[in-house]
Amino acid sequence: MRPLELDLGVIAQAAGSARLHVGATDVIVGVEVGSPSSSAPNQGRLQVAVEFSPCASPVYQGRFGEKYGEQIAAAIESSLVPGCRGGPAGSSGVGGSPPASGLDLARLCILSGKTAWLLSVDALVLNDDGNVAGAVEVVTDAAGEEEIELDDSPGAAWRLDVSGVPLLVTSSQVGSQVVADLTAAEERCASASAHVAMKNVQQARKLGSQTFVCPHGGVRRAVSSKARAVSRQAQVVRAQAVSQAVTEKVANGVSAAAPGISTFDMSGDISKTVLGIILGGGAGTRLYPLTKKRAKPAVPLGANYRLIDIPVSNCLNSNITKIYCLTQFNSASLNRHLSQAYNSSVGGFSNARGFVEVLAASQSNANKSWFQGTADAVRQYMWLFEEAVREGVEDFLILSGDHLYRMDYRDFVRKHRESGAAITIAALPCAEKEASAFGLMKIDQDGRVVEFAEKPKGDALLKMKVDTSILGVDPATAASKPFIASMGIYVMSAKALRELLLNRMPGANDFGNEVIPGAKDAGFKVQAYAFDGYWEDIGTVEAFYNANLALADPTKAQFSFYDKDAPIYTMSRFLPPSKVLDADVSMSIIGDGCVIKAGSKINNSIIGIRSLVGSDCIIDSAMMMGADYYETLEECEFVPGCLPMGVGDGSIVRRAIIDKNARIGPKCQIINKDGVKEANREEQGFVIKDGIVVVIKDSNIPAGTII
Template structure:
């Protein structure tokens, strides 16, 4: 007799109603969840002695071993139990535009946090938007409230799925804070959760009827992440909520929500920005995350990234019924949900930075110029997108450039650029020295004749004038810095407000305001 191979379920893997059956009886059928068990191991020919084929119902086929079958040649293989694969078509993302951005002031004086330029030619909103697109997520909502004009303009120019390339039923919807009938509709967003709550009716719309999971994202982080790996972990653990986490050191732990987890990865305690004794109580042995003993000693906390996955029905229930008065995910919704729901932690193992302060913004930008950088925008498989500007290549004339990023459309003439970023359309004149500086660039060009006319009238053109020395500085867009200027903060001032003179100092970093004019010979 030819050998036959039969895949069977172990008795304890069968539904309770089937456990009394012979192991080889049900190898294919329509009972609930049968699609999770493989049947490809059944390879007996239809006319093999010992097999009788029975039809039970319209679509159920069973193979039954008769008593004269030689059981010694039967091989039983345990099934592979697989959870469903995450489908990006059933996932939507909500990107939070953030509040007033006071910690990033003055960069947020006329723009929303996600609209702040980064890396020479990008904006912060490009990070979560590109991560969504690279992850296959095409249903994207952006919630905005403060200074949203430039953000809305950038989104409409860059991520218009209705023109050019089409992404099936994908869309990018900007949901600006607005007033609606009723008491709750007469106020602005009170927090991250309240922002989502005020648009809860949108997430029940026909466009999102097939959405099973919703990813909540922040618009002011720098990282590269495949959100579908995140969602897959959420599905694998059958979580109601999953929180993306990173190991954190002592110096910054109090700035984040901290979690404790059990051996299964379930979050058992969540504390938002704890201080003092509460902070020390959140220390854990992070070797459970796979860290070495040395790294675990240096990173004794598990910090929330502020990136979450919710089951859609769970999110809507929490916001509408369970916690209708809770306004923030990190400080209210998540800590409360930990007690009643399956809230899982997802360990993110790559670079991540919260761009929440002037110092973190400055340091993260300059870190892009280092070799090798901890993070870079250059990756052909997962590119970062931004608004197409159609600018010419940068023109460089007898310059010294060391560890720098020079964006497109710039003019550099016999200058020195070291450990700095030079943004789009920047102009650096003869003798300029730029060191440890983030220059955002300009929104427009001035022609040679316009520059000559401005100089003839004693005015300062856009860009940096001759023989100017700048160090440890952020230069916002369209700034006009004259000749023979020195910006070094030699006195080491940590905080200063000089808006009438065109600058602020934050954490020892000089910030030149957007559209500011710094006159010839100024020393800061």
């Protein structure tokens, strides 16, 4: 077992309380004393509630945390009182006799008919680094051992007798080994786990049949009637066995991971060996004016989110918890969002040394220039990244901040390491009309990149045409998409990246144009990783607009925020539910805290947080980004025209993007009446790009305006 640190009496208001650290797992419990029920005046009662703080891990936000808490509570109750909530029938004793192990409810009575241990156990998991169920039960037992005073009489103190309570042991199978007290990283290596109530080595009680969902790596933890790998003698192997197996990449001769487990998980903890680097991009001219007052990764997405939430969430879901975001333009809102949504006080999301931080461009005595490109941005902070290398980081995962996709980076990293490559590029097939916007490559049968060209045009583009069936796509897809495009997502070994940026190419500024072709020509192994999921570059206004509206259209949606296995995280804003007052809403996504008034019609649109849509409005194929705050009527009086934020009564918005805090007066028409493709009317508060009207952030559109 890992070291245990126990503190008693940590909650002043509780009859008994305790806090337990098992390694990095941190649990606090309070228990209460009250009056017994009239139907059982000589018995106590048991009720267990287990809650997970969102700070324990991002996977516990929402319904998953509730379900997992209920499952652990059921296991604790079955361990404390056999036959209670899911335990084997009849295990609480024969003919009223006490159970063979566990608590006898009659022993919970303190004063007959007056006082009893209700054992209303409220457990809060502050940090989860594995073996939560065992930790909750141990700290529950300890909380009940506090002496409580019944009155002022000398010696009138009582404590809960937990001498017969078995120890709840979570044992897990890794290869052919059975291991107890696993850390979160070790749990990801397990093919199955069982909760077993043990009073001594010779006695182990089954807790019934139930399926648990493990929060670490999506492994299903079966609590079966056979207790899986744990025998009746409950042989428990030292936890160090997992570490030894990991180091040797062998668990008792079993080299392959169990079904459903990534073999990468057997080679170490990815959270310690991979550093995520998100490139915030340049000035964001393609997305302008959405980037006029914010960095590109901070642009709102899908009603509640921002673009940066996509790569950060993919990292966290892949257990990559050390993340930097490099930016140099308008980084204030990005920094604010990251610090509030992914605060390091969260504990690094199951890794006590995790973080999500912005690295803004800065000048120094050694370097007096701003970032000159993607590679130069990484080079300028190489001194910081080398500190991570000294702490065990082996590879850098380099990501873009303006892509919409969902990827498990663990498989990406595993393939990179298996191939022995210096650089691995995520790639996918691409049609000719889109190909010139991407880096294109040719690969051999082993996936090694033999030729690379960044955004080629004309004859150079045609030279990069290949048979993309080599990526494993069907013949029809290969025919329609004859190019292999780089997604701008790379895994680079730390040693290779340092050598390339500091020694071989100290003047190279861009990964696509210079570093990758140069690395290939210099003999470094550059590998392609075929990605077969949905991916969209939303770096232009048109692509951004189309990708957002597709989220609300079931006939077009290829990306969904409603994925319980790989959720997209964002800032917790604690907004009220949206209010729809006799309005017609179809095929749309409504963010938190919105008010949509009577008579309005909304179709195929994204309505962002705190949006106000007035009466009798038409919002069709539009994106409203919402507002940063609510305002009162008194505050509106200081605005020209006294316009509130949002869309005024009787207005029409069609094929448009309304940026945050914009004020559109009553009876306006934002419809691109003349079908203009491009227009710059910033002084009037809007721009037209690709035929899409973009109302600029904080702009005022007077009542009756027609665009």
